[in-house]
Amino acid sequence: MGSRAQYATMQDGTFGLYYSQWGAYQLELDFLPGPESATRFARRQREVSSWMWSSNATVHV
Numbered sequence: 001m002g003s004r005a006q007y008a009t010m011q012d013g014t015f016g017l018y019y020s021q022w023g024a025y026q027l028e029l030d031f032l033p034g035p036e037s038a039t040r041f042a043r044r045q046r047e048v049s050s051w052m053w054s055s056n057a058t059v060h061v
Helices: 024-031 035-043
Strands: 005-011 014-020 046-048
Touching (some): 014 035, 024 035
Antiparallel strands (some): 014 046
């Protein structure tokens, strides 16, 4: 059981995929400080090479 969240980032045309076992419960709070802070937070999570299911998701454009 967990609160899985996946994060996708893009830098210089390259996507990065990241995963957190417990990130879905507070996902909206991770984005409150703004996009730069949210991107730094996402990149500190475990990097993964493919998508898996998650409990919560967000898209920042």
